Amino acid sequence: MYRAIVVDDDVAVLEFLERLIPWNEMGFELPSVYTNALDAIKEGDEAYPDLVITDIGMPEMNGLTFIRKLKADSPDTRYVILSCHDEFQYAQQAVQLGVQEYILKETLNVDNIVSIVKRVKHLLDHDHDQRQEVKRLHDQAKDTRSVRKEKWLRSLLSDPLGDDQSLLKQLQEYGLNPKLGHFIPVLWRMHSFQSAMFRYKKEDIVKFIVENAAEELLNDEPDVLFFSYSAQEFCLFYAFKKDLTTNPYDKLVRVSQMLQKAFSKYLKLEFSVIVGEMATHRAALKQHLSDLLIMADQFFYSDVPVIVKARELNIERTEEDLFLHYSDYAERFNRLLIDENRGIVEAVDSFIQFIKSNRFQTSTVKQFIWKLVLDMQLKLKFSIEYDKEKVQQTIGQMININEIRAWLIQFMNDAVVKAEKISKNSKKTEIIDAQKYVQIHLDRKITLEEVADLLHLNPSYFSRLYKKETGENFIEFVTRLKMEKAKELIVDSDRTVEKVALMLGYDNKSYFVKLFKQHFGVSPSRFV
Incomplete structure (x- = not known):
């Protein structure tokens, strides 16, 4: 729905246009009519109209001055002039202002106005479609450029045959000045990817909003380029000419702090940052960037987002298994x-x-x-x-x-x-209690009589009850759990078969091996 306004100091004309013209049917809303242009301008500051129908001869501000004023702030608005003056100079000025229609009030009738509004509606539709197409092409171009940048970045890291000349040419294409001769890579790692996916749902959306926000924020920062590497990691390249008067690392920390705060405030995304080492050729840039991707794993243990320099990052790793x-x-x-x-x-x-x-x-x-x-x-x-x-x-x-x-x-x-x-779904709580007892006491020798006594049941009754409810003998259940636990202990540690047998309540290794072989079909030594 488009927005229209009518401005005329003739109240009869306003009533005619407001009441007799089917605005909604033609795709317009007419929220207000005005008897003078100054009131229309005041309200126009909040929401600019798509169509303005205005008289020329009005007190305080005439129609042509009104159009000039409005046009400076709202260039896409369409205009129709109403006038009692059949004079060429008015028509000429109206044409120069880009007015779509110029009609005399003497010829004013419903059919005439409806015909004019429909023509303007067609022009507005055309304008809208063009803007949408331009936006689509612009977004497509940006998206394609973003994909190309990411592809180039991955190629830099994986292609051993690239040369310095092609690197400089591509960086220049993306906006960096290769003549500056020195480059510093900076790696950005998202602090919490799960929260990002919860907010934005798709990885492509995360990459799009981060890269676009970075481009806007870096608009006034020359020779700084932002790439997406993945939805979790992004890279920033800074090109500079080495001299003694400026410290490029100080600038990168400042820029990183600015981006970090903006991403957190506006996108609700937090990042940790590593500022890399200086490079003057492709091989060094590739190596430094590869090192940063490895170093970024240290952020796994960061409680809060940080900004660090690669040379100051202390990489700690344990040798324990x-x-x-x-x-x-x-x-x-x-x-x-x-x-x-x-x-x-x-x-x-x-x-x-x-x-x-x-x-x-x-x-x-x-x-x-x-x-x-x-x-x-x-x-x-x-x-x-x-x-x-x-x-x-x-x-x-x-x-x-x-x-x-x-x-x-x-x-x-x-x-x-x-x-x-x-x-809760079990028919007999006694069965659940018995199974829990076994699972908790796998390190002991467990007998049917012991568990029956614990449950205050006759051993024979308990044996029949367990078989009826589970389809398995109680001792078979105990043995099965112990053997499964035995396999887990043997596979996941360097414990001996004898030690595992003792841990599960078997003081006879040969008996333990026999039960294990019956259960798995192979000796426990096969898993050592």
């Missing part, structure tokens, strides 16, 4: 499900603190959590609630330890609810 602790943490988290308690936050925080204090490799932490979660999924049959591939992708996208913490707490809460639901 995280998976040596797998059995311990798997048991702790499984115990939460078995006991159905609510100490989830404390357990997750203890685990996260252990990870933080040792600063394990990011990829190793993600593999560890994926295995931990997968084992719980298999135990609770989470195939519907948690799609395994989606979980793996979600964990892989996390780029900060605090994202891992929040997600793991949510997963454990859901898992406990699932465990409770399984318990």
